[in-house]
Amino acid sequence: MILAAAMILDAVFGEPEWLWSRVPHPAVVMGRAVEWCDGRLNRGDRRQLKGVVAIAGLLIVALILGGFIAAVPDFGVLEAIAAATLLAQRSLADHVRAVATALRDDVGAGRQAVARIVGRDVTAMEASQVSRAAIESAAENLSDGVIAPAFWFVVGGLPGMLAYKVVNTADSMIGYRTPRHEAFGWAAARLDDVMNWVPARLTALLILLSHLALRHWHRVPNDARQHRSPNAGWPEAAAAPLLDLSLAGPRSYDGRMQDFPWVNPMGRKDAGPCDIDRMVAVLWRTWGLALGIAILIGLL
Template structure:
């Protein structure tokens, strides 16, 4: 039960403070430090023969590092506070909502301001985006990062405590950096990409369920499942399909990376294809509704655990 109480505290702390610039302008964020570890392993191991095996070694090193950190943090003699603060830092609900809202704010000023804001949260090319492409990109990022940055960390913390959360964050960071099927990382990043797919298997579907439930669309889950299969990712399609149906819009579709246009299929292709700042606002509202449903589930779990414990004594 203590894990779940710590989790509730972390969720509330993250929602309240997010990522204070006064702190992270002075100190490297843990996600940055994780990225440095991945980069160092990439430079040290990603060469020569047996790159897939070297990638497995890199992943094992990151998992080991995550477990060592969890032990060190748990050893700090301040009760659950160090774990609560660590979990709050590694959750991203408030920062996600703030970054996506900034795109809507920028888009209301000008297309250029919207492009600048969305470039902070997506990896695709933004220079030629129109208002619809900016809005669609922001909404897709909102849906995918709700799963990767909030629901999945909460799921693994609830299941395995701080070790589970730290392992997930290291693996997810590795996937974002070396999991792409580029010539350099096709073999070396294989293990990280597959591990990330596995760790997000349940959270991605749970995210879709939360989005649908908080929008009164639970009966649409079979359709969401079918639409998710259209996505290039085995997991990201679930929250995007749920978000697309909740907003009545088409997401995914063609987009440009490194100057090359890629013809990805639309998710919910019959949805509205002209999007704007108001659609981003609606997506942010769904982020908070899903967050509220998730924390409610954790509270219910704690209440049930207390009740069961009392009945058994």
């Protein structure tokens, strides 16, 4: 029942400002560790090998720390609290809802709000593009920030969850095909793809199951393959038909427009704040089903 307790704690308390303004959040600590590895090891020759060594070292530390916390004889209280800090359901829903609220004021406010949760250029976005970006981020992060950590907790307890989070954090920082990180970040990017393979597809299934909409499943694999990411397209492909929207598609990165294909191309492209609100409801409904499964696993 530890995972279920963690999910409830995260849903109720989210990311309390009074706590994380006083002590560093685990994600911040992981980020600092990745930065340290990047600064110390990402130089000279054999950078790909050094990247493998860095990820291996981070994984070993995560597994040891997770095992130590899980071994504390406190009936799982500390483990549940630690796991709750590694989940992001409440903060994800709040950040996505904030985009809808801002967008109802004006497009500029919506752009500022969505810039906090996406990495693409937002300066020239229209209202529908802001809405779709928020919805896409919600779908992707439902997998990365909620279902995947929960999945790895089921597989490997708190050590497994911490291992996933440190890999996911490393991928978000160094897993890019840039001159500096293409070699050094290779291991982080590939391992993140592997660790998200099952959770991404599980997230898509949970989205549809929670809405009694498995009739859309036959379209999901093909639509997901249209996405540039091997995993992120799955939750987007499941959410798109529920909202009757086309997602992904052309967008700008670093001032350059990139012509990505559409996911669910027959859907609407004129998304708005109400569609973001509907996506937030999808987040919570999917979370509710995942919680029910976590409780069942705990009982068994």
